[in-house]
Structure formats: structure tokens, C-alpha cells
Amino acid sequence: xxxxxxxxxxxxxxxxxxxxxxxxxxxxxxxxxxxxxxxxxxxxxxxxxxxxxxxxxxxxxxxxxxxxxxxxxxxxxxxxxxxxxxxxxxxxxxxxxxxxxxxxxxxxxxxxxxxxxxxxxxxxxxxxxxxxxxxxxxxxxxxxxxxxxxxxxxxxxxxxxxxxxxxxxxxxxxxxxxxxxxxxxxxxxxxxxxxxxxxxxxxxxxxxxxxxxxxxxxxxxxxxxxxxxxxxxxxxxxxxxxxxxxxxxxx
Amino acid sequence: xxxxxxxxxxxxxxxxxxxxxxxxxxxxxxxxxxxxxxxxxxxxxxxxxxxxxxxxxxxxxxxxxxxxxxxxxxxxxxxxxxxxxxxxxxxxxxxxxxxxxxxxxxxxxxxxxxxxxxxxxxxxxxxxxxxxxxxxxxxxxxxxxxxxxxxxxxxxxxxxxxxxxxxxxxxxxxxxxxxxxxxxxxxxxxxxxxxxxxxxxxxxxxxxxxxxxxxxxxxxxxxxxxxxxxxxxxxxxxxxxxxxxxxxxxxxxxxxxxxxxxxxxxxxxxxxxxxxxxxxxxxxxxxxxxxxxxxxxxxxxxxxxxxxxxxxxxxxxxxxxxxxxxxxxxxxxxxxxxxxxxxxxxxxxxxxxxxxxxxxxxxxxxxxxxxxxxxxxxxxxxxxxxxxxxxxxxxxxxxxxxxxxxxxxxxxxxxxxxxxxxxxxxxxxxxxxxxxxxxxxxxxxxxxxxxxxx
Ligand SMILES: Nc1ncnc2c1ncn2[C@@H]1O[C@H](COP(=O)(O)OP(=O)(O)OP(=O)(O)O)[C@@H](O)[C@H]1O
Ligand SMILES: [Mg+2]
Numbered sequence: 001x002x003x004x005x006x007x008x009x010x011x012x013x014x015x016x017x018x019x020x021x022x023x024x025x026x027x028x029x030x031x032x033x034x035x036x037x038x039x040x041x042x043x044x045x046x047x048x049x050x051x052x053x054x055x056x057x058x059x060x061x062x063x064x065x066x067x068x069x070x071x072x073x074x075x076x077x078x079x080x081x082x083x084x085x086x087x088x089x090x091x092x093x094x095x096x097x098x099x100x101x102x103x104x105x106x107x108x109x110x111x112x113x114x115x116x117x118x119x120x121x122x123x124x125x126x127x128x129x130x131x132x133x134x135x136x137x138x139x140x141x142x143x144x145x146x147x148x149x150x151x152x153x154x155x156x157x158x159x160x161x162x163x164x165x166x167x168x169x170x171x172x173x174x175x176x177x178x179x180x181x182x183x184x185x186x187x188x189x190x191x192x193x194x195x196x197x198x199x200x201x202x203x204x205x206x207x208x209x210x211x212x213x214x215x216x217x218x219x220x221x222x223x224x225x226x227x228x229x230x231x232x233x234x235x236x237x238x239x240x241x242x243x244x245x246x247x248x249x250x251x
Numbered sequence: 252x253x254x255x256x257x258x259x260x261x262x263x264x265x266x267x268x269x270x271x272x273x274x275x276x277x278x279x280x281x282x283x284x285x286x287x288x289x290x291x292x293x294x295x296x297x298x299x300x301x302x303x304x305x306x307x308x309x310x311x312x313x314x315x316x317x318x319x320x321x322x323x324x325x326x327x328x329x330x331x332x333x334x335x336x337x338x339x340x341x342x343x344x345x346x347x348x349x350x351x352x353x354x355x356x357x358x359x360x361x362x363x364x365x366x367x368x369x370x371x372x373x374x375x376x377x378x379x380x381x382x383x384x385x386x387x388x389x390x391x392x393x394x395x396x397x398x399x400x401x402x403x404x405x406x407x408x409x410x411x412x413x414x415x416x417x418x419x420x421x422x423x424x425x426x427x428x429x430x431x432x433x434x435x436x437x438x439x440x441x442x443x444x445x446x447x448x449x450x451x452x453x454x455x456x457x458x459x460x461x462x463x464x465x466x467x468x469x470x471x472x473x474x475x476x477x478x479x480x481x482x483x484x485x486x487x488x489x490x491x492x493x494x495x496x497x498x499x500x501x502x503x504x505x506x507x508x509x510x511x512x513x514x515x516x517x518x519x520x521x522x523x524x525x526x527x528x529x530x531x532x533x534x535x536x537x538x539x540x541x542x543x544x545x546x547x548x549x550x551x552x553x554x555x556x557x558x559x560x561x562x563x564x565x566x567x568x569x570x571x572x573x574x575x576x577x578x579x580x581x582x583x584x585x586x587x588x589x590x591x592x593x594x595x596x597x598x599x600x601x602x603x604x605x606x607x608x609x610x611x612x613x614x615x616x617x618x619x620x621x622x623x624x625x626x627x628x629x630x631x632x633x634x635x636x637x638x639x640x641x642x643x644x645x646x647x648x649x650x651x652x653x654x655x656x657x658x659x660x661x662x663x664x665x666x667x668x669x670x671x672x673x674x675x676x677x678x679x680x681x682x683x684x685x686x687x688x689x690x691x692x693x694x695x696x697x698x699x700x701x702x703x704x705x
Binding site: 073089094103 | 647649650652667
């Protein structure tokens with residue numbers, strides 16, 4: 001069984017079915033890309049994986065690390081090793097990045113982390129993401145620019161060390177240099193710790209730095225096409241309409 | 252705005268008077284303590300228990316308080332410091348400590364070096380005898396006894412009490428701590444603090460009003476006056492937590508800021524069956540400046556009624572009022588914040604903000620800012636927010652491994668943190684944080700139910 005297995009997942013919110021039977025498997029050490037037009041359900045899938053209360057699973061199941069987590073609380077999923085870098089990270093007023101991360105680590109482990117070890121981890125993440133040292137004493141996402149928010153997400157990923165991370169459009173809002181830094185950071189976490197990654201994106205560029213082993217295309221709440229990295233180029237060339245017609249014709 | 256709106260009008264309704272700034276109209280006029288007590292007693296005996304109303308929808312009354320059954324309780328003066336006080340004040344360096352239990356001062360200690368420098372810390376009763384000039388100059392200079400029955404009761408019946416005098420130019424590093432505690436039902440505590448900062452004095456003052464569980468009703472009718480002379484600076488904090496018992500707290504506190512003086516005042520109101528407080532911070536001389544902070548958190552069926560006044564009698568002067576409050580359970584809290592700028596207080600700049608956070612569908616917080624301005628070259632404005640728990644932020648934190656209660660705690664601490672951090676006193680900050688955390692824990696089910704209902 002893969003580390004993350006999504007089986008026939010149907011999700012609805014506010015009386016509307018958004019995911020209509022998604023099957024997807026991701027294992028440690030693998031990099032997957034999930035692409036699809038606006039509104040096709042990518043963020044819904046990401047949020048559902050972490051147990052967002054607004055999304056109701058009406059059918060199907062999610063397994064993670066051998067456990068059925070379909071009904072698990074969000075914090076239990078995080079503790080099991082799942083991580084979501086949010087498309088729209090929210091501000092947590094009054095809490096510094098560093099304090100928040102220490103709380104999160106302590107929430108995820110039995111013993112509180114030693115101050116020294118925490119500082120080292122934070123230090124390494126700060127270097128990896130190439131941010132100012134003072135960045136971690138700022139209140140989390142409060143007054144952050146779009147790019148700073150995205151960096152802060154990956155900084156958290158680097159400090160928290162989950163086994164599997166979903167990156168929801170982490171690349172959007174980053175300038176070219178920042179994109180490279182962030183993407184290379186993710187790639188290193190993958191190479192050094194065997195992090196499994198599901199990258200949700202609209203653009204090729206991030207995939208130049210973190211090369212996916214598998215590419216999935218979502219349309220109207222279903223994965224309609226799967227393949228290797230060559231699929232990305234095809235999407236660039238043809239657009240979603242062409243694919244929609246093909247799969248529509250095939251169905 | 253017409254000038255007469257800035258001053259209490261004789262003959263207006265009782266409620267308007269009860270919700271009006273004292274405006275420095277103290278009772279002291281050369282009468283002796285005995286004469287003032289007598290006059291206050293006469294008013295007390297004639298007056299009905301007060302009812303505070305505002306805007307037609309908010310009422311605080313003492314209808315449920317059986318005043319006749321309550322009596323001042325004298326404690327053994329050697330009894331020592333009760334545990335509930337010891338826990339609140341902590342183990343820490345301090346300039347001095349005075350503790351009153353019921354009607355009796357049970358502990359008074361002042362740093363020897365400070366005593367040698369002329370600092371006085373003693374029961375107010377003792378100050379009336381041993382420092383008659385200071386006492387006569389300041390006692391009831393800004394407080395009255397004839398606005399309501401409880402105020403009169405305090406002026407007539409106070410015992411023990413606290414007196415602090417920091418002479419001109421004396422700077423004190425560690426805080427002075429005062430504590431009032433009640434440990435018996437059917438008791439009334441008439442507490443009176445008089446504190447004076449001489450010209451250029453610098454010090455910190457903390458008053459703790461605390462009680463553990465009590466059987467039956469109890470009353471704390473408190474009076475607090477602080478006078479800061481030219482250039483004096485004080486960081487003042489009140490911490491009040493009357494515990495789960497049926498304690499009524501009806502108190503008035505006035506801080507008087509002199510020429511070029513400064514006061515940072517932060518009352519933290521963190522528990523009490525029914526609390527009605529009138530808190531007034533007044534700049535009386537040009538160049539005075541103040542920061543008036545405050546926080547409250549009500550739970551269960553608590554009722555909290557606060558009237559905070561930012562008063563400017565002269566200009567140029569500065570003010571900055573910032574309050575934050577949260578409510579759970581079926582509790583009710585009201586904060587009326589009044590900016591009052593007297594005629595001639597030109598070049599006054601002040602701002603009032605009130606932020607509230609509702610944590611239960613049955614809880615209610617009313618934040619009512621008002622501005623009375625009788626000068627034209629001034630700026631006075633107000634703002635504020637009414638918030639609920641941000642579910643997006645909660646999910647964000649949960650997705651990082653925090654449980655829902657942990658996430659809620661982070662949000663509430665973050666909500667209060669801008670003010671807690673301003674205490675600039677680690678021990679007191681920790682006390683406030685712990686108390687808030689305790690309240691959140693007690694309200695966990697309530698908060699969860701609220702989330703589910705939305
Ligand atoms: N909480 C919600 N309440 C109501 N509708 C929602 C909610 N979340 C998602 N939707 C709807 O579900 C559909 C899928 O949204 P989703 O955010 O998953 O798309 P997406 O693929 O991530 O799009 P984008 O590329 O623009 O980020 C949209 O029509 C959206 O409006
Ligand atoms: Mg999206």
C-alpha cells in the first residue's frame with residue numbers, strides 16, 4: 001500500500017459535489033504534480049486530506065501510513081506526518097513564527113523539544129529558505145507579503161519534517177529568484193529526508209526545479225489523465241479544453 | 252459640542268450621574284476624616300442601592316445583593332498571608348507588600364532602603380494618624396462619597412487600607428504590591444488605597460483583588476486614588492479575580508496625572524460574580540500623558556460593567572485608551588469608554604479603542620465608546636472591533652498538529668497579547684496568561700458547541 005492512498009473520494013460542500021471519485025496514491029520519496037483548471041477541485045482535495053470541517057466526505061476513503069484517516073481530526077493527520085502548504089495562508093496574530101513552530105513540534109511529539117535542538121532546526125530552515133534571521137520573530141503571516149507567506153509555509157515544512165507534503169500553489173506569488181530558492185529547498189527535503197510531495201500548480205516553472213515522477217490532471221472533480229513529466233508540456237501546448245474534449249469523447 | 256455636555260449637570264437623571272466622569276470633583280474640602288466619614292454615613296443611610304443603566308438595554312443592579320446581611324470581618328492581624336494572595340503576588344523581588352484580609356491589614360512590609368529614602372507604605376488608618384499632612388492633602392481629593400450608596404459606604408466604613416508615598420525624585424525598581432482578599436461569606440470589605448508619587452518619582456504599583464471559593468455572598472466596595480505630581484511616572488496594574496463565589500465588586504478608581512507626569516494603567520478583570528467599576532484616568536495639568544489599557548474575560552454567568560474615563564482637564568495632553576475583552580458561557584460584559592475633554596484643554600490628542608471577542612452564542616459584550624469634547628483644537632477619536640473565533644486560523648493551526656483547544660488558546664492569547672506584553676512584568680504577565688488559559692479550559696465544551704452551531 002502506498003503511504004497515502006485516496007480511494008474513490010467524493011466530497012461535497014454546501015450541497016454541491018466538488019470531488020466526484022478521486023483515486024490517487026503518493027508514497028515517500030515520490031514527487032507528484034497535480035494540475036487542473038481553476039475550480040476543478042485541487043484545493044478541495046488538499047483541504048480534505050487535512051480534514052477541513054467544511055468538506056464532507058460522502059464516499060470513499062483516505063489511508064495514510066496504513067491507517068484509515070478518513071474521519072481523523074486535522075491534528076491527528078498532522079501528527080501522522082501529513083503537511084499542507086496552504087494556497088492562502090492565514091495570519092496568526094500575536095504569535096511569532098518561531099513560537100508557533102515550537103508549539104507545533106511539541107504538539108506533535110511526546111516530549112517537548114530541547115531549546116538547542118529547536119534552534120538548530122530553525123537555523124537550518126532559515127538557511128534553506130534564505131530568509132532574514134529576524135523573519136522567525138515576526139508574527140506568523142501578519143503583514144507578510146504574498147511571497148513571504150509562501151516562504152513561511154515551506155519554512156514550516158522544513159522545520160516540522162512531515163513524511164508527505166501537499167503544496168497548494170506554493171509557486172504562485174513568488175518572484176523568479178524566490179521560486180528557485182523555495183523549489184530547491186523542497187527538492188533538498190525530498191533528496192535528504194525522502195519527503196513525498198504532491199505539488200499543485202498551474203505552471204511548468206516549479207517543475208523544472210522539482211521534477212515530478214508522476215503528473216495527474218484534474219477536471220471537474222476527477223482525475224482524468226495521468227502520466228509522466230511529458231504530460232506537463234502537452235498541457236502547456238494544448239490547454240485544458242482539448243483534454244476536456246478528449247476525455248469527454250472517451251467517456 | 253456645547254460646553255454643558257462636558258460637565259455633570261445637577262438635576263439630570265441618577266443614571267446619567269452614575270455614568271459620568273468624576274472630573275476631579277473630590278469630596279475633600281478641609282474637613283477631617285471623622286467629619287467626612289460622618290457625612291458619608293449620612294448619605295449611605297439615606298441612599299437607595301444604585302442602579303446603573305445605559306442606552307436603555309444595559310442594567311446593572313444590586314437587587315440580588317442582601318446588603319443588610321453583610322458585615323466587615325476582622326481577621327487576626329498575625330494570621331499571615333492567605334494562600335490565594337501568595338499565589339497571585341508570586342515570589343519575586345518587590346519594593347513592598349501590604350495585604351488586607353477582610354477588614355484587617357494582616358501584612359505590611361517595606362524594603363528598608365526605600366524606607367530610609369522616605370518611602371512610606373502602611374495601612375491607611377495608620378497614615379491618617381502618622382502622616383496627617385499628606386493624608387489631608389490627598390485623601391478624597393478626586394473621589395466622592397455622594398454619587399451612590401456603595402461609594403458612600405466605602406468612605407464611611409473603610410478600615411485597614413493602603414497608603415503609599417514615594418517622595419520627590421525617588422525611583423523604585425521593583426513593584427509595590429497591594430492585595431485585598433475576602434475569605435468569608437456574608438462579609439463586606441471596604442477597601443481604600445491612597446497612593447502618591449511626588450515630583451519626578453518613578454515606581455510601579457500593583458493591586459491584587461482576589462478570593463478563593465466563598466460560601467454565601469460577599470461585597471468588595473473599593474476605592475483607589477493615585478496622585479502623580481509633576482513629572483512623576485507610574486506603571487499601575489490591577490489584577491482582579493474574585494473566584495467562583497458570589498462576590499460583588501463595586502469599586503471606583505481614579506488616577507490623577509500632574510504636569511508632565513505619565514501613567515500607564517492596566518486593570519485586568521478576570522473573575523467575579525458581579526463587577527461594576529468606575530475607572531478614571533485624568534490628566535489634570537499641562538504636559539500630562541497616559542496610556543489606559545485594560546482587559547477582561549468573563550465566564551459562566553458573570554456580569555461585568557465597566558465605565559472607563561479618559562479625562563483631560565488641561566492641554567496639551569495625551570491619551571491612549573485600548574481595551575480588550577472576551578466572554579464565554581452566559582456571561583455579560585459591558586465596557587463604556589468615555590473620552591472627556593474639558594473646555595480649554597487645547598492640544599489634547601487621544602484615541603480610544605475597544606476590541607471584543609465572543610466565544611459563546613449566549614455571551615454578550617457591549618462596547619460603547621463616547622466622546623465629550625468642549626475644546627476645538629483637539630483630536631479625539633475611537634475605533635474597535637467585535638470578533639469571533641477565526642475558524643480558518645483554527646484549521647490552519649490544527650493542520651500543523653495543534654488540537655482545537657490549543658488553537659483556540661493561541662488565538663485568544665494572541666488577542667490579549669498586545670496588552671499583556673505591555674505589563675512589562677514577567678510574573679504578572681504569566682499570572683494573567685495562566686488565568687486566561689484556565690478560563691479557556693473551563694469553557695472548552697462551550698467553545699466547541701459554538702463552532703458547531705456556526
Ligand atoms: N468552502 C467552500 N464553500 C463553497 N464552495 C467551495 C468551497 N471550497 C471550494 N468550493 C467550490 O468548489 C470548487 C472547487 O474549488 P477549489 O478551490 O478546490 O478549486 P481549485 O482547483 O483549487 O482552483 P484554483 O486553481 O483556482 O485554486 C469551486 O467551484 C469552488 O467555488
Ligand atoms: Mg486552489
